[in-house]
Amino acid sequence: MIGELDPRAAGARRLKDKICVVTGAGQGIGRATARRFGAEGAKVIVADRVATGAVETVRQLEAAGVEAAMILADLGKYAEAQRLIRETVAAWGRIDVLANIVGGTIWWQPYANYSEEQINRELERSLFPTLWCCSAALPVMVEQKAGAIVNVSSAIVRRGLYRTPYAVAKGGVEALTRSLADEYGRHGIRVNCVAPGGTDTPDRVTSRLTLAPGVVGEPAPGMDEYFRETRDDYKRLALARRSQVAEQAAAIAFLASDDASFITGQTVRCDGGT
Numbered sequence: 325m326i327g328e329l330d331p332r333a334a335g336a337r338r339l340k341d342k343i344c345v346v347t348g349a350g351q352g353i354g355r356a357t358a359r360r361f362g363a364e365g366a367k368v369i370v371a372d373r374v375a376t377g378a379v380e381t382v383r384q385l386e387a388a389g390v391e392a393a394m395i396l397a398d399l400g401k402y403a404e405a406q407r408l409i410r411e412t413v414a415a416w417g418r419i420d421v422l423a424n425i426v427g428g429t430i431w432w433q434p435y436a437n438y439s440e441e442q443i444n445r446e447l448e449r450s451l452f453p454t455l456w457c458c459s460a461a462l463p464v465m466v467e468q469k470a471g472a473i474v475n476v477s478s479a480i481v482r483r484g485l486y487r488t489p490y491a492v493a494k495g496g497v498e499a500l501t502r503s504l505a506d507e508y509g510r511h512g513i514r515v516n517c518v519a520p521g522g523t524d525t526p527d528r529v530t531s532r533l534t535l536a537p538g539v540v541g542e543p544a545p546g547m548d549e550y551f552r553e554t555r556d557d558y559k560r561l562a563l564a565r566r567s568q569v570a571e572q573a574a575a576i577a578f579l580a581s582d583d584a585s586f587i588t589g590q591t592v593r594c595d596g597g598t
């Protein structure tokens with residue numbers, strides 16, 4: 325049953341028949357977004373670079389009667405983002421919504437401990453997929469004179485320890501959101517962003533240390549300790565708890581839908597109140 329994909333949708337069909345590309349949809353917030361979009365009537369393109377998670381997301385969507393397809397792509401690469409959009413348009417004719425969800429810090433450590441290679445990897449994970457996918461999708465949306473892009477940032481942009489390259493990448497995502505909203509609003513395209521706080525991802529099977537399918541990087545020295553120091557940060561929040569993935573998906577679905585038709589250039593802080 326479609327309603328079981330995400331009970332929070334409560335029967336809403338705001339994305340009925342919309343062609344929605346969700347990147348990083350193989351697990352976590354990306355999968356929850358694909359499920360919420362599906363529950364709201366979307367046709368969902370599940371984009372990820374790891375097949376196992378993406379196959380499972382498509383299975384869940386199809387089991388509920390949602391039309392879905394999988395495109396495997398390493399979205400840290402410009403050409404792969406171009407291919408994702410090209411294949412989507414070839415198969416589905418248009419793109420109504422692009423939800424850029426690939427990202428996530430790989431390492432935890434003080435900034436000066438990051439190597440050049442690690443800093444590049446963090447930007448490749450958390451900035452470039454969104455840059456590349458927007459660049460590829462915008463010409464399609466301009467041609468359509470319509471489209472909604474929802475990017476995903478992080479509460480880390482405001483504060484948090486040991487993830488500076490990730491914070492910089494997400495700051496870039498927020499700047500990109502503002503800038504593209506200004507440039508493309510006149511073409512009927514809205515660009516918004518959701519900045520999640522710490523969110524539980526019980527279905528995560530692909531570790532953040534995965535640098536390419538089947539290639540797992542080394543943890544940074546002392547990383548477990550640095551991680552532990554930040555683990556209880558949520559206790560300082562107004563809501564004093566971590567988020568569930570469906571709470572992030574709900575904010576993303578709102579911005580993707582016509583309910584947000586006069587909202588653009590915004591970053592919604594879905595962070596429990598910093």
Ligand SMILES: NC(=O)c1ccc[n+]([C@@H]2O[C@H](COP(=O)([O-])OP(=O)(O)OC[C@H]3O[C@@H](n4cnc5c(N)ncnc54)[C@H](O)[C@@H]3O)[C@@H](O)[C@H]2O)c1
Nearest residue numbers: 348350352353372373398399400426427428478520522523
């Ligand atoms: N989970 C949190 O606590 C949290 C908090 C704040 C922000 N966020 C943001 O939310 C988003 C999702 O987070 P999550 O915890 O669900 O992530 P996750 O690490 O659990 O899942 C990310 C997915 O993206 C895929 N992926 C990674 N690199 C890719 C690439 N180059 N090309 C294609 N696919 C790729 C992975 O295979 C995986 O399926 C990220 O942008 C993250 O920065 C998460």
